[in-house]
Amino acid sequence: MxxxxxxxxxxxxxxxxxxxxxxxxxxxxxxxxxxxxxxxxxxxxxxxxxxxxxxxxxxxxxxxxxxxxxxxxxxxxxxxxxGEAAEPGEQPQVQxxxxxxxxxxxxxKPTHYDNNRLCPSLVQESAAKCLFGDRCRFLHDVGRYLETKPSDLGPRCVLFETFGRCPYGVTCRFAGAHLGPDGQNLVREEWVQAPPVRNGLDKALQQLLRKRKVRFERAEQALRQLSRDRVPGPSPAAAVPKVTGAESAPGQDSGDTQQALPGPDAGALPSGSVWTRGPLTDEDVVRLRPCEKRKLDIHGKLYLAPLTTCGNLPFRRICKRFGADVTCGEMAVCTNLLQGQTSEWALLRRHQCEDVFGVQLEGAFPDTMAKCAELLNRTIEVDFVDINVGCPIDLVYKKGGGCALMNRAAKFQQIVRGMNQVLDVPLTVKIRTGVQERVNLAHRLLPELRDWGAALVTLHGRSREQRYTKLADWQYIEQCVTAASPMPLFGNGDILSYEDANRAMQTGVAGIMIARGALLKPWLFTEIKEQRHWDIxxxxxxxxxxxxxxxxxxxxxxxxxxxxxxxxxxxxxxxxxxxxxxxxxxxxxxxxxxxxxxxxxxxxxxxxxxxxxxxxxxxxxxxxxxxxxxxxxxxxxxxxxxxxx
Known part of the structure; x- marks a missing residue:
């Protein structure tokens, strides 16, 4: 334009x-x-x-x-x-x-802008009739739908041009590009391609998760082992990993009794899954044994932070085009993933352009975190799994997740060790300097995280209390590099130019994570790699x-x-x-x-x-x-x- x-x-x-x-x-x-x-x-x-x-x-x-x-x-x-002036005689208001x-x-929600929606059975051109019949709340009259449908936004449909077929048919806002003379949805057979996005949620698996009929044998073994090996700590509440009301699905029991019988045969689900109807056989147990853990070699790479709200797949594709080496999905809540929530699973999707891709999980309880890690280990393609222990928002912190885990060492240890045992890919952790502004905890936690099995840690140079009110403390990050060694440490905070990136690398970190800098200018990755200021x-x-x-x-x-x-x-x-x-x-x-x-x-x-x-x-x-x-x-x-x- x-x-x-x-x-x-x-x-x-x-x-x-x-x-x-x-x-x-x-x-x-x-x-x-x-x-x-x-x-x-x-x-x-x-x-x-x-x-x-x-x-x-x-x-x-x-x-x-x-x-x-x-x-x-x-x-x-x-x-x-x-900042407007105050009335005469009043104290001026401070901006x-x-x-x-x-x-x-x-x-x-986007659904509020589309009052008359066509029934999905008609949109998808299904041969079967609508399952809901007269009770269906959507329109079944295509002519009536077209009378109220907003006008097309353009003559070209991205989906039709890319894949040779638009699955939205007549409801597409660019439908004129792929509707025939009789209103049929055109398909270019020679162009039809498989979507370049992986890690979708299998419908059969979703049903099993909603009915709580998925067994997590490896996670249960790891949790039992952790319970036996646990050293008594000051907090009895952190003793045995157990689902509590804050993390349980509605109607879900706690402890081992929550596990129902497994669901359908493995053939109906993604390859590598273990879903059986009865007690595990010797063959199943062999399949549950952890494989040799893959390596994560991203030393010196540019890591795009898993950003909330804007860190979705389209934004990651933009940053990949400008040189981001490592990408990670937005923070996903373990409880929601275990309940089969479609919106939460969408955060795990991976585009084929993302050659080094991880997912970030949030949770406060060892059992849900370990089971979620095992579930993802079986069903999706990722290169690493990250635990978000840097999230500062109240919604997460007050439930014991995010930054709160930095003050809950026993619980934190069980989560890291439990997830590490069930994953075949490396486990990474993102933390802050601490919870309170003047009380740094990272240098004490890093050696422990290394011993617990973390393959890499990213340190954001601010505390939870500080948020973004001051600059990131890169001097402290430099001190933490020594404390973490030989485990690689990535640094994060206030990088908006290649000069900022160069100064960050001089602290000895293994690499840098870029967050707000990518939101302000996604071409920052190009500037860093080419060592220049781009007057775009x-x-x-x-x-x-x-x-x-x-x-x-x-x-x-x-x-x-x-x-x-x-x-x-x-x-x-x-x-x-x-x-x-x-x-x-x-x-x-x-x-x-x-x-x-x-x-x-x-x-x-x-x-x-x-x-x-x-x-x-x-x-x-x-x-x-x-x-x-x-x-x-x-x-x-x-x-x-x-x-x-």
Whole structure:
């Protein structure tokens, strides 16, 4: 897609006459000729946006009407966080920086934008009738569905062009590309390819998990051994691994009695599985013995962190294209995986381009963690399994998972040792410096993790309490390299340029994990490998977003639900991408991760639009790629500091 507008004159930034202030501490140093004020910034975008109604609307609404700010956002702004002047006689309000998550944000699922949905039996062109008959809540009249279906978003369907067949048929938002004259779904037989994504959830296995009819012989053996070998500790509660109410599935008993009889024969399930109907035979026991554990050699590699919200498969494909060597799926909750939840299993999917791929698990109890590890070891293709002991969010921490395990050494040990015994692939662990800001625990835990069997540890140079309020402590990471030796230690925190990466490698770490830096600029991997600053153009950045939307439609689907799900994740990513400052505009290189961008006018309209931290402008960008948003569409980013009204 074109840049969007002609070059904006450099002097239009306003310089000293614009009212822009001198560079402040914590603000990216931008050349004076590009600086501007908040008012001039938005006046420029609104004026240029009105000149180009064919590409995008004035705001997110298809009719060109400005959207009403969500109530949760408006309340926050009216509580004194806008920095507006106080009334005469009142104390001026101090501008506060919004932190944390928008837990009360309005969130509409993609299904809410598609009220009249066609029955899946018709979409999939099944020969069998709908199983629900008159009780089916979906439409069975294709003509009636087409009357209310939104118009197509474009003449080309990504799925049809890639695989030769679109499984969404008439419901596809690009259906004109593959519907015949009589409305039939066309198929190019010579083009039909197998999807390049592995690690899907087998339906038969899902049914067994939901009925709790899967046996975990290897995990049970490991847990019994750990219980016998356990050294009595200060906490009796950490003694015997047992499912508790917090981790149990509804209606599930605790202890060994929870295991029901196994399900169908192994032939109906993924190869390598052990599912039997009666007591294990000698042959089954032989198959349960651990194979020789595979090696994980990623020394010096660039590791893309398993990011929450944005670290999905389409985003990982983008980062792989720019040079990420190692990728890992988003954090998956063990309890949900053991219950066969489709949404949780989707986090384990692996694209064929991911040559070194792992999955990250979260849990607080040795039995669920060990059983989940055995389940994944049998059913999916991974190169390593990672335990998330760095998650700081309350939802996980208060249940004893994430960072809480750093203070629960007995439980932590049982989890690591138990999972290590049932896995044929290496087990890795991600931790923080500690829980409290001034109480470092990592240097004491690393030797123990090495002895427990961890193949590699990644250390994020911050504590749970600290979050992102200060820079990562790379001096402490350097000290921990010695404590972990000979176990490899990866470092993580505040890497946004190749210079940051070089300084990190000088600490002696085996490699670096990149998280927020990849969200701000996924081409960071290329910069590190080529040792340069890339002054990437706005058209190149838009092309990256186009690729993301194409990958998203492949991953989530090309019907209304898939389009809106792709849009939602694109908007979440745009809430980070807007923090990037183009190299050509900086007075000093490189941009640092703790420096927020001031208001500036870019070298063209599109570059300026991409710098906006206003959610309505992100919606405008999404409409350039995915068409108009549905009526009543609202978006509020996950993190409070990522947008304003």
């Amino acid at each position: 074109a840049e969007g507008a002609a070059e904006a004159p450099a002097e239009s930034g306003g310089g000293g006459d614009s009212g822009a202030s001198a560079p402040e501490r914590g603000v990216a140093p931008i050349k004076p000729q590009y600086l501007t004020t908040k008012e001039q910034f938005h006046e420029f975008l609104e004026a240029r946006g009105q000149e180009k109604p064919s590409q995008e609307t004035e705001a997110g609404d298809p009719g060109g009407n400005d959207l009403v700010e969500p109530e949760a956002k408006r309340i926050r702004l009216e509580d004194g966080q806008t 506060k920086r919004a932190r944390g998550q928008n837990k009360g944000r309005p969130h509409m 153009s706005s058209s190149e950045r838009l092309a990256i977003l186009q690729d993301f939307t194409r990958y998203g439609l492949e991953h989530w689907g090309s019907d209304t639900q898939g389009v809106e799900k792709t849009r939602r994740f694109l908007l979440e990513w745009l809430s980070f991408l807007c923090r990037y400052v183009p190299v050509g505009l900086l007075e000093r290189l490189p941009q640092r991760i703790n420096e927020r961008p001031p208001y500036y006018l870019g070298r063209n309209y599109l570059e300026t639009l991409m710098a906006s931290q206003k959610a309505a402008d992100w919606i405008r960008i999404s409409e350039m790629l995915l068409g108009p948003v549905p009526p009543n569409f609202v978006f509020l980013p996950k993190h409070k500091a990522n947008a304003y009204k």
